[in-house]
Structure formats: C-alpha cells, structure tokens
Amino acid sequence: MPSASTLLLLTFFAVAGGVLAWKGGDYLVRSSERLGGHYGLPPVVQGAVIAAVGSSFPELSSTVIATVQYGAFELGVGAVIGSAVYNILVIPAVSALASEGRLASNRDLVYKEAQFYLLALAVVLLAFTLSVLYNPLPETAALDGTMTWLLAFVPLSLYGLYVFIQYHDSVDHRRTATRQQVAVGKQWAILAGSLVVILVGAELLVRAAVGFGEVFGTSTFLWGLTVVAAGTSIPDTFVSVAAARVGNSSVSLANVFGSNIFALLVALPAGVLAAGAVTVDLGTVVPMMTFLTFGSIAFFAILRTEMMLTTRESYVLLGLYGVFIAWLVAESLGVTAFLR
Template sequence: MVTGGFLPDSPAVHIAAIIVATGVIWLGSGWLEESAERLSAYYGLPAVVQGSIVVAVGSSFPELASVVFTALAGVFDMGVGSIVGSAIFNVLVIPALSALGSEGDLETNRTLVYKEAQFYMIAVSAVVVTFALAVIYVPVGDGRALAGEITRPLAAIPLLLYGLYLFIQWQDVSDHEAEAYDGEIALRREWTKLAAGLGLILVAVEQLVGSVDSLSATVGIPEFLAGVTIVAAATSLPDTLVSVRTARDDRALTSLGNVFGSNTFDLLVAIPVGVMLVGTLAVDFAVAVPMLGVLTLATVVLFAFLRTDLSLSNAESYVLLAAYVLFVVWIVAETAGVTGFLKTG
C-alpha cells in the first residue's frame, strides 16, 4: 500500500494523502528554489539563464520525480501525462498569474522571446518526431495501428537536443559580465538546503503517484488522463509559486524564463530519463498527438502575446486562463465519454 500499511487503502485516505503530498512538494520546492536563487546570484548567472536553467530544473524536479516513480511502478502513461499536462498548465496559467500578480504588464525582451520561446517550440516538435519514429520503426503488435515503443536510442534524441540547449546557455553565461556579488551567503548551508528540498520532493512525489494510481483505478480514469490532470496540477505548484513571486519582485525575465526552461527540461529530459530507466515506453499516437497539439497551440498563443509589445497584459492573461479552463472541461468530457477525440481504449 502506498500509505505504508498504517492507514486503510480507501479513496478518502488517498485524497488526504494527495493533499498532504502536495503541501510537502510545495515546502521542499520552496527550499530548493530559495537556495537555487541565492546560488545563482552568488555565481553571477544572467537572469534568463537563472530562470531557464537553475530555477527551472529545480522547480521541474517534481515532474522528473513523478516520471521516475511512475516508470518504476509500471504506470509510465501517468508520468507522461503529467509532463504534458504540466507543460500546458505552465504555458497557460503561470504566465497569466504572474502578470496579474505584478504591477502593470509583465515585461519581456527579445532574447527571451526569440531564444527561450522558440527553442521550447523546437523541443515540442522534437518530442512529436520522437513519438512518430517510435510508431514507424518500433510498432506495438497489440492491434493498435498508431502505437509504438520509444527505445533508449530514440530517447537519446531529445536528450541530445537538451545538450545543445545547455551549450547555448553556457555561451550566454560566458558572454555575460556579472556584477560582483556583495551579499553574504553560507555556501554549505545553501547546498544542504537544496539537497534537503530534493529529498522532500522525492518522498512526497512517490506518495502522490501511488495515491493517484489507486484513485484512478477505483474511479476508472485512464492513467494518462489522471497524469494530465491531478499529477500535473500538483507538480506544477512549485513553478507557479516561483514565477509569481519573481514577477512580484520585478524579475519578469526570471519568471518567464522559468516557464520555458521548465517545459524544455520536462519534455527533453524527464520523459527520456524514464525511458532510460524502464528500457522502452509504449506510446499511443492517437492520445499523445492531440495532447501535444493542444500544447503547441497554447505555446503559439503565448508566444504571440509576448511578442506583442514585448509584454503580457492583464487582458491577455485572462484569455490564457480561459483557455486552460476550456482545456480542463475538454479533459473532463473525454473522461466522461462525452467527447472522443482521445482514443484511449
């Protein structure tokens, strides 16, 4: 039992466990983010790199942990669903809440729009291509015409692309002339706090995945859809808090860099790491492509809003929130059998 055998294996207990695990994820991510930001300032990283690499990888650790634990538990579809659902949440909800929580419009610049946003769009395309190659060259022989297996060699494709992303960021750090850090920092304490945050997240995500798996089996929700909704929302909480807080502190570049960097990491690293652990991942193109299509559309809308006057206004933020509400309504309709765009069965 995911509750350790001390509590009954009932829906009420699992719902309570999900709430508690989400709170622990929030606490651990807060420790991780605070230490990551202080260390980034100490080492003189540019704001965009700080948001897209250090803060993004830290706040994406819940998603990575969810993929690892779902892979080990044999419910990898839930892990993949959590990555796609989290990416949609990040693109539509987090920038909107960050803009609404800041004073005036959320400002950006050409570097973030043309480098971070466009590379993220390339990351989405790379995942689609990897899935397509799996369907074409490693088809699943269970009667599903659009299903294939992502093998370790195929999973290396997005990992290599993320290596290119890191190289580009390293070049930016090399070109950046940072101001000397004039504050005080206890390096050992900050690194210890970062490690403790990672530990809390690992424990909480393991419990979260187990409880969601039990609930989805009881209610009859497909693993992929459970990941898209419940797990995705819980693991996106750290990204939300970090981006809103940095936007309020007048650090819009770090806030938006966290959004794009987190999604790039989730798509190019988290999913391939799960494949590397389990060996293969059976992917159903009929389910994955419509979801990635929604993610692509959401990304294009956000990109267009950010490029307009290089800012995100309150009106545009409400449009993004409304789009996410429509997405949730669609997922509920799919689960209830009202619509049938996702061929889950």
C-alpha cells in the same frame, strides 16, 4: 462504489504530495538561485536553467516513479503535458495579474527561449513518432510503439545543446557580475534535502493518481494530466509569481520556458532510461501535444504584442486553460473521444 475511507486516503495522498512538492520545490529553487548568484549567472540563465530545473524536479521524479514502480509511463507523460499546458497558460497570466496587470517581456525571451521551446515540442513529438514508426507493436493498435533508450537520447541531446547555449551566454556576464556571498556548503545541503522532500511528494502524487484511476476505472493518463500535473506545477507557480512581484519579469517568464523545456527534454526521457524501454500510444499523445502546441502559439502571439502581457490578455490565457479542463472533463465522461 468506492468506499469513503479509500477516497479520503487518496485525497490525503494528493494533498500531502502537492504540499511536499511545493515546499521541497520552494527550498530547492531558493538554494539554486543563491548558488546561481554566488557563481555569477545572469538572471535569464538563473530562471531558464537553475530555477526551472529546481521547480521541474517534481515532474522528473513523478515520471521516473510512475514508470519504474507502477509501470505507468503514460501517467508520467500526462503529468508532463498537463503541467506544460498549465505552465504556459496559467502561470504567466497569474504572474501578470500579481504584478498589477503587466508583465514585460524582451527579445531574448521571445526570440531565443520561446523558439527553443517550440523546437523542444517538435523534437519530443518526433521521438514519439519514431518509436511507433520503427518499433511498432503489431499485436496491439496500429498507433502503439516502443520507445527505447536510444530514442530517449534524441530529446536529451537537444537539452544538452540548450545548456551549452546558456553556458556561453553566461560567460561574459560572469566576468563582470557582482557575486553574492553565501554559505555554499549550507545551500548545497538544503538543495540535497529538498530533493528528498520532493521525491516523497512525487511518490504520494503518483500513488494518488494510480489509486484514483483504479477506483474510478479511468485512464491513469487523465489523472496524470490533472492530479499529478497540478501538484508538480505548484513550485513553478510560486517561483514565477514571486519573481514578477519584485519586478523581475525576465526570471518569471524564463522559468516558464525553462521548466517546460526541462520537463519535455529531460523528465520524459528519464522515465524511458529508468525503465529501459516503454510503450507509447500516439492516439493519446498527439491530441494532447496538439493542444499544448496551440496554447503555446497563442501565448507567444500574445506575448509578442508590445512585448507585454496585460490584464486582458491574462484572462484570455486563463480562458484557454478553462477550455482545456472542460475538454478533460468531457473525455472522462465519454462526451468526446479524441484521446484513444
């Protein structure tokens, strides 16, 4: 049995890491939004790129730290997928409930951001599949393979296309936009300082996840899905809820899509590029990606009805997330064995 002091220390790491990720992400998003307003970017671009990159930096940091420092790329994968499930099911629901039970959408979000997000899911799964197909590990299970830096550029190149599209969408807006007057140097300094705070928080979260895995003899992937995913999703939650409360539903929803797109297309490849090459296991990745895809399709179907997320629909999304947590508990207890 693990000692009480060990569990207490790991719990402290998890809580402290989550708090630092939250505060660092909060300052990062605020400075990013002010800089976005200063440079005349439209609300959707601010939410999908500026706020999304800022609030998703904890996922990027966690993946790189877990891969380079602990050799646990699967922990980073778990953090990204677990955070993506949380983002797509919990954050919109909580944002809708916080804005009197109604969160409005629009066609730009449904037909551009949502569809690009589904494309991101497909490309990430393609990169994992190509790793096993062309770089298999014959000495281990048949579903293991090596993802190289070259394959990591497949999703990264798609994110480059995403930024290119967002840039051209913002050109016309910037010509007529009223730009905010801010202390540019101060905001860039705050942004840099918040990155340092997030890095410290990510290190504590990863250390807690690795420690819990060793203490309880369970997969670090499961701890990445829970401890790290929850800690790194806190900034996204506050950004979307705050935007929804002031009636800016476009930023709220765009932040959800943009955060998941950034995490899938940038955070995961960043871990591969930092290590040079990593081992991937489709037996673990595919079941989680399947649930993420199912949850995403359910969310898009609900969001498309009247372009509005209502109170009842919000509880449906929260119920789906409850199913996800129940499944993870069943996996950790050995009741189910979908994760290889």
